Amino acid sequence: PIGHSLSPLIHGAWIAAAGLDADYRAFEPADAAAFAALVAQGRAGRLRGLNVTAPFKEQALALALADAVSETARACGSANLLIFEAGQVRADSTDGPGLMAALAEQASQLAVRGREVVVLGAGGAARAAVAALIAAGARVGVLNRTRARAGILAEDLGASVVEADALGAAVLVVNALSVPPEIPMSRLRDDAVLMDMTYRPLETAFLAEGRARGLATVDGLAMLIGQARPSFHALFGRDPPAVDVRALALAALGETP
Incomplete structure (x- = not known):
């Protein structure tokens, strides 16, 4: 369930610290058709980008094949990051x-x-x-x-x-x-x-x-935060600010640092 994801917490903390006019939120497409409709919104300029999780990573790669796909995403056979620019979609994988x-x-x-x-x-x-x-x-x-x-x-x-x-x-x-x-x-x-x-x-x-x-x-x-950093850079053209997002994530998980 995407509602359990810590990614909005992590990216939200970076966005706030950087003072960006941006919002990172969880979407929950019900099926492949709903995910394709979400990507269509991106192509139409309503979204800057998407981080993608299971079960849509392979579909994300397929939807971007006509535009641009990184060598990393091709090797993985899936994409967890889509960036939208001028009606085009660029696919990448930051999991590795x-x-x-x-x-x-x-x-x-x-x-x-x-x-x-x-x-x-x-x-x-x-x-x-x-x-x-x-x-x-x-x-x-x-x-x-x-x-x-x-x-x-x-x-x-x-x-x-x-x-x-x-x-x-x-x-x-x-x-x-x-x-x-x-x-x-x-x-x-x-x-x-x-x-x-x-x-x-x-x-x-x-x-x-x-x-x-x-x-x-x-x-x-550690991997979740590690893959979020290059995603943030791809979305906003800058490195994440120095925020202890692990401490925030541990608190959300009910864990002690």
């Missing part, structure tokens, strides 16, 4: 940069170039993660219950399909599943980093188990 920003913030000791990384899942979130990590030089393995689906993702992006035994060599394990994964923490390296792409709850069972094992963890809120 958000993931890398989260890793830099909460696992600064981690270096993935030339090293083994495992991404759990083979959906849209996993695709964005795999594309970003491959661009960063990692050797990425995709672990998914349905091997055929993992194979399609791996072939598209230059990753490999792996089994659970690959976890033992991974310096990073990213959960891109919508359900808690069942991972034997005892198999992981002592210096492995765990990342979960969801932020509700902030500390998922996956991250809690990793912490209990003594592993470094990266939460989905």
Whole structure:
């Protein structure tokens, strides 16, 4: 449910601090036709841009194909950002940069170039993660219950399909599943980093188990804020002002900083 999104809180805080004449609000199109109508409003000049979440990311890319699509969005096969200019729509994906920003913030000791990384899942979130990590030089393995689906993702992006035994060599394990994964923490390296792409709850069972094992963890809120920064720049042509939006988001989640 988009009404639960923290993005309006984050962008709203930046907008207020920057003194911009702007409004960032949640829309909730009921279906594909309603989403297409929302994009049509953008083409007509009534919207500057949209951040897009599931289940409309693939449709967002398709609606922009006739105009302009970034290489990142093409690699991801989806778009989470649409910018409208003079009747045209430009599609991009900031999910991958958000993931890398989260890793830099909460696992600064981690270096993935030339090293083994495992991404759990083979959906849209996993695709964005795999594309970003491959661009960063990692050797990425995709672990998914349905091997055929993992194979399609791996072939598209230059990753490999792996089994659970690959976890033992991974310096990073990213959960891109919508359900808690069942991972034997005892198999992981002592210096492995765990990342979960969801932020509700902030500390998922996956991250809690990793912490209990003594592993470094990266939460989905860091990624949410990380992907919001380039979105804000694309929308307003400037970097976000220095506001502690994580503290605001934690308060909204009922978490302590």
